[in-house]
Amino acid sequence: MIRTVLLFGGRSAEHEVSILSARSVANAAPKQRIEPIAICIAKDGRFIAPERSAKILDGSEKSGFGDEQFSFETWVRSTKPDIVFPLIHGTGGEDGTVQGYLETIGVPYVGAGVAASAIGMDKAHMKHAFAAMKLPMVEYVQVLETDWKNERDRIVRAINNALRLPYFVKPANSGSSVGVTKVKTDGDLGAAIEKAFRFDEKALVERGVDAREIEVSVLGNEEPEASVPGEIIAGREFYDYEDKYIENKSQLVIPAKLPKEKIEEFRRFAIAAFKAIGAAGYARVDFFLERGTSRVFVNEINTIPGFTNISMYPKLWEATEIKYSHLIEKLIDLGLQRWRAREARRDSAMKWFEEVKALT
Ligand SMILES: Nc1ncnc2c1ncn2[C@@H]1O[C@H](COP(=O)(O)OP(=O)(O)O)[C@@H](O)[C@H]1O
Ligand SMILES: [Mg+2]
The missing domain is CATH 3.30.1490.20 (ATP-grasp fold, A domain)
Known part of the structure; x- marks a missing residue:
């Protein structure tokens, strides 16, 4: 059994969405291999112990305040979970801060590392990384x-x-x-x-481009793969906060109706964008397809994309023949693989130091 901490909530505007993502993962994770353990970061930024976090996940408790007495680090040292699956979207979860904290306390986690998370979150740094790989972007x-x-x-x-x-x-x-x-x-x-x-x-x-909005899911570590593209049809003038979370009038078209050569262009750019920021595990890459000119622009990358069973990221993989429950398992395996590879490298670095010391 892989004891997997579902880390959700957080202080961003996406706190509630994060609960939905974690709830979906808890329900769909394959029971014979994965044992989910809920840990919520309250809206005040403090951690909540597993018992109360589980209640937040099933909707019977609120997540306004953290537990004064609970220390996540102490709990990790005694419980020794195998991996953490951070499902906190936006600031304080997707931006490298949680990843850095997990690195510091020495626990493996799913998804992009510290630098890739931070670069993916900051649209200015993200554009610099994309520009270095010659990815097309709007001026x-x-x-x-x-x-x-x-x-x-x-x-x-x-x-x-x-x-x-x-x-x-x-x-x-x-x-x-x-x-x-x-x-x-x-x-x-x-x-x-x-x-x-x-x-x-x-x-x-x-x-501002007059464009169709196309999104591609990417999965993997060193050799990432891209899903079929999907399309978001905004319910309002653009895909704004109301449209995403309040009115819910936007539509997902999966797969997007596109000519073959455009599909390949999107998939290629999606993988290039993933590599450009040095992402790992998963990410969703969002594009504009300009009406009239048919030009493709990379808009952004999300290293912790919405992850409920009806979100774009898993839906695109479903259309590419990876079921949601299997996707969860794959992400956890990728996280463990990456951690093991990095541990091995840390060991080899230590050995090198010892060799040098022995020579002097
Ligand atoms: N340059 C642009 N041209 C046209 N529409 C845009 C442009 N930038 C953003 N938008 C619209 O605003 C939405 C949100 O912008 P985005 O850059 O994706 O920010 P966020 O990270 O908040 O999702 C997009 O999905 C799109 O509908
Ligand atoms: Mg966006």
Whole structure:
């Protein structure tokens, strides 16, 4: 039995979605191989002991406050779980912080490591990594809050020169479309940038493309594979927070209706994007397919994509012939494999030091 900690909740706007992802995994994990243990991070940022976390997972308890007495690290040392499956989307879960904590206390985990998680979360760093691999992206301008305060007019001119309306303004670190604004007139630009600064000190202004939104699931470690592409048809003007979590009028089309050569292009770019940030285990890569020009742009990568049984990530694998329960098992195996390979390397590094010491 692989004793698997489902780590969920967290302090981000995606706390509730995270509970749904973990609940889905707990229900679908193959019982003969995987023993799920629930651990919730409360909305106040503190950990909750397994007994109460299990109740949060089944919906009979709330997750507002953590357990004062419970220490996750102490619990890990005594219980010795085999692996942690972090299912916290967005800030404080998908951004490398949880991964760094797990590394420090020495417990294996599913998915991308510290650097890949952090790069994937920060849209500015992500764009640099993608640019280095020559991945196609929409034109954009980065704005730092300090620069905005000091030289607002110069920045507005730079944006007007570099891009054409409409713009999309977004915080570099956010997620779930929180803080994202479509700007249709020059007069609305300043307010949109300032809105983005509510969430991060770095904002990005992009050329808004009239595009279909295509997503691809990637799975694996060193030799990742890509699923068939799927399409999101937004229920509102764009795929914003209301559309994602409140109105639920958006539709998933799986597989996306695309010509063969485009399908291959998306899969190739998805794998390249995964490798560009050095991801591991899994990630969902989101694209724009521009109407009129048929140009493909990589929009972003998500290293902890929505993972309920009806989310895009598992649905795409189902269409590519990997069932949800098997996918869970695969991700756990990939996490263990990666950890073992890294342990072996740590051992070989130690041996090298000893050899050098013996020589001197
Ligand atoms: N440059 C753009 N052109 C057109 N639509 C965009 C652009 N950037 C973002 N959007 C719309 O906003 C949504 C959220 O933006 P995204 O960059 O994916 O942020 P998040 O990380 O919050 O999901 C996208 O799914 C899309 O509908
Ligand atoms: Mg997105």
